[in-house]
Amino acid sequence: MDVVVLVKQVPDTESLIQIEGDGVSIKTDDIKWVMNPYDELAVEAALQIKEAKGGTVTILSLGPEKTVETIRTALAMGADKGVHIFDPAADGSDALSKGKLLAAALKTLPFDLVIAGMRAVDEDNYQVGSAVAELLDIPQISQVTKVAVEDQTIKCHRVIEGGTVVVEATLPALFTTQRGLNEPRYASLPGIMKAKKKPIDTLSLADLGIDPETVGPAGRKVKVAVLNFPPDRKTVKMVDGGNPGEMAAKLVKILHEDVKAI
């Protein structure tokens, strides 16, 4: 079974996120970049399928030069090879263009199954996996929490309001991962050493036969108008000391005098 995993490099949500002067992008210099956590689930799922069924796991990623680090991480976890779509003209693509680029690359690769994260924690579009499946004209199952692969079919569990639903499709197919699917493994030290020697192919727009005018900023169908932080979370104040009565009295005093709520 040949599995291709779509992997994205995203800012670590613990890093220092600041909005750029243009108001529509974030400052990137002090950011730590990691593998999208949902894609870690996808890599783990692919490796488990390979362990059970044999075959190969290929990592496909679209992004700037440093994306290679994330591809290497997936290779260190145990994937076999990487494919990196790297072309400055693709920077700033919207979700549909990203889908186009990934689908074009997938057409050059042998696969029975494609796995993607259900969302990337940076832009949170929930679109790329679906776009890729649509453009490849293969079945897609989203937000999967459990998966079983047979020779010709795939059976996936999805959580729905109040229960689960089991969905089947014939291969080749694409599914996207939801939390709970598995616990991604660590990249081991020997794994990291081995990953240094695994191949990563780089593809440009020309290699994919894609016109630069149809992707990147020029090809965007949607534009970010403005980015905002959530309202500041105020520090929690604990009311402590004394019996419940005294604590209630203190609370009333705070609400009245400090917060001026009552």
Added chain:
Amino acid sequence: MNDAREELPFDILFIGGGPANLAGAIHLMNLAGEKGIELEVGLIEKGDEIGSHALSGAILDPIALEELIPDYLAKGCPIEEPECRDEFYFLTRNRYFNVPFTPRYMHNEGCCVISLSKFTRWLAEMAESLGVNIFPGFSGTGVIYSSDNHRITGVATGDKGIDKNSHKKSTFEPGVDLTAKITVFGEGSRGSLIQEVDRKMGIFSDKMPQVFETAIKEVIELPDSNHFLSSDTTVMHTFGYPLGLHTKGGGFLYKMAKNRISLGLVVGLEYENPLMEPYRAFIQLKQHPLIAKIIEGGKVLQQGAKTLPAGGYYTMPSLAVDGALFVGDSASMLNTQRLKGIHTAMKSGMLAAETIIPALEEDDLTRRTLGKYESKVKQSWIHREHYAARNFSQALSKKGLLKFVHLGVQYFTQGKGVNDPLPIEADHTTLKEMGDEKATEVSVPMANDFDGELYVDKLTGVYLSGTQHVEDQPCHLIVQDMDLCSTRCYHEYRNPCTRFCPAQVYEMVEESPGVRRLKLNPANCLHCKTCEIKDPYNNITWTCPEGGGGPKYSIT
């Protein structure tokens, strides 16, 4: 997933990704390249990335960097502020005095301001481009010895995927035995493996006890309109308030790029008052009129804490044993007098590299060849700096005005001073027992001091350090005797761990009136190791948590 430990052999192995080891690894690759020697070199770092656990001032004396990478500017070395224009202040509670005469060792001409986190990330890029295998996210948790126990043959990395109760989780990944001809330990302040080596090989015996300082620091972003940004000053140091003259240490404020400043307070851990709270002292420094005015309108971007080894010359361990060398802060290379350890750390790593090459050529990995590292350090400027400052830390630990007598005499006798060596006490012995009458002072709330932007409480600080640990893992802080905390320690010192820890890892909870229990929040740990150093009963042992855990500093 395979449960057996693998062995991964290297020629040379570096433990810790600080400036000492990174400079050492770069220099080693350069020297090996010149001689046409092929080396497999590995470096492990417990932080999830190089730089994640790097927190410093930092004023860089570029002397070692110039030797290591002469074209460092062309190679994109990240510099925050190229020029150091110093000011030195004595603070009282509400006032400040510009000290016109600063001792020569406080001058910083020719130095620049850096973020150690960024600087080490850049050094790591240099090292990787030379072929060094860098493994962030892996902690060294045990030293490997030859069967006769005389020689160090490598370091074991910790298992990953172990739960609270020490059971293997589904993600269990066994650690690896990293073996090497020579292992270089550069674990920074209070290294955990170097202490293990000491217990076996006695490298710190016959030395004065190691002494430390704890520093809390922030990177603050100032608004464009801020007057300090347009002022000429780039470097400020303060002493006096809030520590007074009984505790060594002081404040620093350095200008960085992009409207940022680095602000910190260094507190000598020889302090005596069990009610002392370094974090609180840091807030007091920020609230002092001199500093408050400078940081007005600012916002804390990152916060963190780390210890510094302050002992210097007389506390340096034996620097080489069979199969291993010790560099940087781990080996007490920091020069307290100049509050600088990056340049000495780098130089020590480079001297280690210069020792390793001939040792490999002679195929003698014992102290006979590796010991030459000690003489190289003796002949270098590291020794000259340290020898002149050999009694400095001890003098600073003297109470009140007496310290100035010692410092004054030392200043005019090239460091010899009144007594040479001036003795020093280990930090865990200096707390004075408190009388019960002071008990009420303990729980002074600070809540009103915080606005969540410029003045943040400890937990917000932990959040701003990016600290994360896998929650379900064995506690990495080992408290040998928990009963001691609720009994003797409560009565004698009112649980100083709840105050000296800058990250609220230690809390005493009162389960019912008079019944107290120590509660640990190890996931908050900033890896500063103050607890292991200052606990008056030596009741706490700090061990490396699962690799990749801890702060995620990026601009400190």
